[in-house]
Amino acid sequence: MARTPPHLITIILLTAFSPLSLNMFLPSLGHIAEDLQTDYALVSVAIAGYLATTAVIQLIAGPLADRFGRRPVLLVALVIFCISSFVCAMAENIWVFLFFRMLQGSITAGYTLSMAIVRDTHPPQQAAGLIGYISMCMAIAPMLGPVFGGLLDTAFGWRSNFYLYATCGVLILALCWVDLGETRPERQESDQPMTRAILALIQDPRFCAYAVCSTFTVGAFYIFLAGAPLVATTSFGVTTAELGFLIGSITVGFSAGGFLAGKFSSRISLPAMMLIGRLTACTGLSIGLLVFLVGGSSPFAFFAGTIFVGIGNGITMPGSNTGAMSVRPDLAGSAAGLVGALALAGGAALTSLAGIAVGTGDQPVTVLALMLASSAVGLAAAFAALLLERSAGTGPQASH
Template identity: 70%
Template sequence: MISNPRTPPHLLTIILLTAFSPLSLNMFLPSLENIARDLKTDYALVSVAIAGYLAVTAVIQLIAGPLSDRFGRRPVLLVALTIFCISSIVCSLAQNIWVFLTFRMLQGSVTAGFTLSLAIVRDTNPPREAAGLIGYITMSMAIAPMLGPVLGGILDSTFGWRTSFYFYAFFGIVLLLLCWFDLGETRKGHGDGEQEERDNFTALLRERRFFAYAICTAFSTGAFYIFLAGAPLAATATFGVTTVQLGFLIGSITMGFSAGGFLAGRFAATVSLPTMMLIGRIVACSGLTFGLLLLISGWLSPWVFFGSTLFVGIGNGLTMPSSNSGAMSVRPDLAGSAAGLVGASTLAGGAILTSLTGAAVVEDSSPEIVIALMLASSLIGLIAATGALIFERNGSIATH
């Protein structure tokens, strides 16, 4: 039993829930080839564990958010973590690829931890303070993806690929127990039939303010997806960097995101949500514009290329805590639905932008194309942030 059923969780609980979502995606990546060999299948089929997982997590975010608005954050999170733990155990014991893939998809339930963590922060804090806390939380989103593959590689090489799923199961149980004892219900009020009929995605989609925040989030993140899809090929083809150098340089954008998240946590409480979003968008667009001009002028250097993309990481770290908080503040009673819808639309947008980048960037492409695509996505985010600022000045949303 928990001492108070409405006690908000400690910040550490929220950070662990948030960080474990990306960790569940990438920690086992070094094991894909060994999984294919052990389960006697081909690599392409095993890779469905990545692409299919992303698709499932988008759907889960759409489901978990509204369910948490109706039944509460606590029960939805406990059920999601239970499903994740059971799925992890089955994956660790799987003897054929279809069992493995089925329960690997069910592992996507853990993404509810990220979605509902944002809603819980918004439930328990005013918009600006929520943005500040989300800024600190997003720092974990930057660190976890960097550590995950390293840890997974060590576990695989030492004990075998199944150990990663033992780790998932063990840590999932730890999170489940932590949430059972630490996470009280934070959703305010209880819905009735009439309320439930009104409280759905349609209500959010009628709000132009929600669109401004959601579009800003999606296209800010979209620049990062473009980077992931285009930077490795452009860098190796143009600059001839080694794989070791490439790994370090690619990690720079993630370090920038962590730095931006820290700054957002430090200053978001004193700056309006749209203003902080604008600052982040200006940082990203300025760095990309300067880098593009240098590249066009003949300064073909990996330091120019990755130096300009570093500003995207910083800008996103500044922007996204406020844009997420703003989206959930349009209808605070639908914070879970808003978090789920923003998360799903961001993943869908990332998939589209990644595909477009893959088609546009070929082996002989210049890095200018990648920077230009990132700049275009960041500019759309800038326009959306400007729209959010206009709505605030018109008194459309309270930010205090």
């Protein structure tokens, strides 16, 4: 099969638009509830339900892309997103809005399959480097999305966010139609049903090591999102304006880590890169935790420690995601979808745990300890991946 990889800008747009679809409209939640004459709790299902839906979509999109190809699955997903965005913009009923908001989750196929496309068209270590640079760029989207969405809501109302979603979706669809050729490699085996493909992956210890590392690496970030705002306001008394900058610091760290991963991935193995990232995160958190345990208490000590989580995650994730997709290159789409779904499920569980734990005891210590525990599990999984690759006699970097 001829490989016609898309240009880098296409991959970046596909990956960056997924977090924008989650958070750009967040400042409008109150106005949506008021306009559709419902309560805020029901409107917030547009977030929690969306996350659950995207986990399912990733599980489905990956195997479908392995079976039918990256291009058709992506194009269908984008069409669904465009239609759903337009209906959300026109909705006069909360149930219509929520139903099509869930269908908007189809855009996450753009992120999942972009990772598979990068793996299809590059050897593992080159793929990890490229994913690192892509991650560096896409980290900007979650920082700017709510700001831009809030400005749109103020100027034109909440529906303008969804009209913009639909417009951007059409533009990205047109770009993919022109630029995105099929990259799925020739299958060496007969096409497998989705359940058999997933079983083949989870029965491989190497895939499990990479997937666990990714899940708990992302989990530390979700714990931060759940606990850091409360810690900053109640323990340190920072203003809401300052809070935005402090929370954004971990994303800046992630961009820096992605840059480092892109720069040095060609020189070190994927498991080694994962270990470096996990050690970076654990070291920063350990120092921050120690400061609080000996009696120190300052927002600088807290957020300086969590910045290292962002840096470590940016270094780790390209290696763990690429490693998971490289265990079975013929199932790269399934692997990308399964890792993404596990990260969302793990993130939801750890967010709930953090929300409960932060309500009791010393809040900064609790958040840092939970983040350290999650990062430590990721470190153990990275070490397991290194041992498994060595025992297999070849790392994932050897296969294309």
